[in-house]
Amino acid sequence: MEVYVKSRSGYPTVRGDCPFSHRVLLTITLKKIPHQVKLIDLKNKPAWFVDAFPKAEVPVVHFPEGRKEGPEWVSGSDTICDVLEKEYPEPSLRLAQGKEAEVGSKIFGSFVKFVTNADPGKEAELKDALLAEIKSLDAYLRQNEGDYLGGARVCSVDVALYPKVKHVCVAAEHYKGLQLRKTFSAMDAWMKAFEESVETEDTYYPDEFIVEGWGPKVGLPVKL
Numbered sequence: 001m002e003v004y005v006k007s008r009s010g011y012p013t014v015r016g017d018c019p020f021s022h023r024v025l026l027t028i029t030l031k032k033i034p035h036q037v038k039l040i041d042l043k044n045k046p047a048w049f050v051d052a053f054p055k056a057e058v059p060v061v062h063f064p065e066g067r068k069e070g071p072e073w074v075s076g077s078d079t080i081c082d083v084l085e086k087e088y089p090e091p092s093l094r095l096a097q098g099k100e101a102e103v104g105s106k107i108f109g110s111f112v113k114f115v116t117n118a119d120p121g122k123e124a125e126l127k128d129a130l131l132a133e134i135k136s137l138d139a140y141l142r143q144n145e146g147d148y149l150g151g152a153r154v155c156s157v158d159v160a161l162y163p164k165v166k167h168v169c170v171a172a173e174h175y176k177g178l179q180l181r182k183t184f185s186a187m188d189a190w191m192k193a194f195e196e197s198v199e200t201e202d203t204y205y206p207d208e209f210i211v212e213g214w215g216p217k218v219g220l221p222v223k224l
């Protein structure tokens with residue numbers, strides 16, 4: 001299986017900072033699925049990629065000949081992770097309880113609105129909206145038993161949310177001066193557990209990649 005992910009901004013041969021690609025790589029790594037990583041430079045997309053995928057977004061996965069279901073290209077992290085869960089059910093990343101399904105689901109959208117805001121009159125309102133979402137995640141984790149959103153074992157919601165929350169924490173500190181991990185300690189403990197037990201060299205990228213990636217978008221409303 002080939003996995004196409006974002007390269008580092010300005011470094012086409014280095015794996016980059018896309019939270020959706022990160023989610024797929026985490027899923028593949030947890031499930032120990034044999035794969036090859038291929039990089040796409042989003043500033044210089046190959047013609048075949050743009051022709052094949054109208055949205056021209058990563059991640060994209062290519063299942064080769066020899067797969068039981070046949071060769072196939074699959075795009076979109078939701079669809080990719082659903083297919084991987086079905087075809088590689090062990091270890092299971094299915095939700096443990098169900099109540100964790102929607103936890104933190106509005107954080108990334110609130111963050112994008114805040115970090116790309118160009119209107120000083122809206123700054124406080126957008127900051128408060130993001131803080132309210134983070135506070136709600138922190139409160140959930142505080143009353144939760146176990147290191148992860150569904151309890152003792154990591155599930156697909158942790159794997160989808162952690163990469164986004166990492167972006168939020170790193171970029172909000174660098175560009176907006178918010179120290180979210182220091183303020184929200186239950187969220188910080190969840191992130192530390194994830195970093196120590198789930199993240200590996202094959203999935204990790206340094207904070208500076210995130211800072212570089214968001215730089216051109218800060219204060220510049222963009223459709224993501």
Ligand SMILES: N[C@@H](CCC(=O)N[C@@H](CS)C(=O)NCC(=O)O)C(=O)O
Pocket residue numbers: 006017018019020021042056057058059075076077078224
């Ligand atoms: N809904 C998609 C979103 C993927 C996405 O937005 N990827 C970004 C990189 S982080 C992308 O490829 N953007 C295209 C571009 O920047 O041209 C998914 O879940 O996979």
